Amino acid sequence: MDEPRLKLAIQKSGRLTDPSLDLLTRCGLKISRGKDQLMAYGENMPLDVLFVRDDDIPDLVQEDVCDLGLVGLNVLEEKRLELAARGHPARFEQVRKLEFGRCRLSLAVPQGASFEGSSSLRGKRIATTYPFLLERYLRERDLHAEIVTLSGAVEIAPRLGRADLICDLVSTGSTLQANHLREVETVLESHAVLIRTPLALPPLKDEWVERLLMRIDGVQQVRESKYIMLHAPRAALAQIRKLLPGSETPTIIPLEGFPDKVAIHAVCRETVFWETLESLKKAGASAVLVLPVEKMLV
Ligand code: PRP
Ligand code: ZN
Numbered sequence: 001m002d003e004p005r006l007k008l009a010i011q012k013s014g015r016l017t018d019p020s021l022d023l024l025t026r027c028g029l030k031i032s033r034g035k036d037q038l039m040a041y042g043e044n045m046p047l048d049v050l051f052v053r054d055d056d057i058p059d060l061v062q063e064d065v066c067d068l069g070l071v072g073l074n075v076l077e078e079k080r081l082e083l084a085a086r087g088h089p090a091r092f093e094q095v096r097k098l099e100f101g102r103c104r105l106s107l108a109v110p111q112g113a114s115f116e117g118s119s120s121l122r123g124k125r126i127a128t129t130y131p132f133l134l135e136r137y138l139r140e141r142d143l144h145a146e147i148v149t150l151s152g153a154v155e156i157a158p159r160l161g162r163a164d165l166i167c168d169l170v171s172t173g174s175t176l177q178a179n180h181l182r183e184v185e186t187v188l189e190s191h192a193v194l195i196r197t198p199l200a201l202p203p204l205k206d207e208w209v210e211r212l213l214m215r216i217d218g219v220q221q222v223r224e225s226k227y228i229m230l231h232a233p234r235a236a237l238a239q240i241r242k243l244l245p246g247s248e249t250p251t252i253i254p255l256e257g258f259p260d261k262v263a264i265h266a267v268c269r270e271t272v273f274w275e276t277l278e279s280l281k282k283a284g285a286s287a288v289l290v291l292p293v294e295k296m297l298v
Pocket of ligand 1: 176
């Protein structure tokens with residue numbers, strides 16, 4: 001019998017596509033994908049990647065077409081609220097927060113329009129493709145405004161006279177700028193997440209989900225991590241250990257022929273700045289080497 005294969009949905013083309021593929025590659029997945037193909041076959045893992053519209057990803061997991069999905073929290077939360085409004089429980093679970101796809105769902109007004117805090121929203125028409133998140137935002141502040149639900153091109157709604165302001169995703173801010181809009185309030189901070197079906201999977205699939213999660217954790221941990229090696233006077237050991245950013249248990253090695261010196265090797269899990277190296281040197285460190293970490297399994 002064929003081994004059961006996991007199906008993972010990712011965005012077909014958009015801000016999450018490249019970082020999603022990059023993450024999967026770093027997790028060791030090799031896929032073969034023909035041009036314009038909607039599904040790519042995992043050559044070295046029982047995992048296939050489906051390329052779909054990001055808005056469809058929660059539904060695909062909800063409906064058990066896919067076991068896993070990489071999607072923005074914005075899309076996920078909107079879907080959760082929509083399902084709740086229809087009395088349906090969400091059948092997807094967020095299993096990892098990811099470090100890419102950072103953006104925010106924000107309110108923006110035409111440049112030149114006045115805005116004095118959220119009370120300025122009263123009675124206004126707000127265009128959005130996120131009606132449920134916007135509705136929650138307004139309800140929590142006890143504000144009444146008209147939500148104009150659109151399926152796209154939200155940023156031109158004020159110019160067309162369809163709305164007074166908009167509620168849309170902002171990443172670099174260039175779309176707002178190009179449309180003479182000014183960001184005024186944040187409705188939701190977003191980033192990519194990995195979701196899975198809450199249903200029990202057959203053991204072989206489940207095992208691969210666990211392996212993938214462990215590899216994702218490893219990939220995320222090494223992003224900022226550096227391996228530091230240096231020589232330190234024994235007398236300055238305590239001070240130098242304190243200076244090493246995010247390293248709990250450095251390895252201390254005696255140096256042959258130098259009884260008052262040691263070598264320290266440490267994995268630093270936070271960015272190592274030049275300032276840190278300068279402080280280390282001041283504390284007596286010498287022969288300092290900072291190396292990138294390629295893989296980590298803890
Ligand atoms: C969002 C949003 C804007 C743009 C903002 O669309 O609707 O058009 O991104 O990004 P910027 O601040 O970098 O200019 P998105 O790419 O999510 O497309 P989608 O809503 O069609 O999925
Ligand atoms: Zn979308």
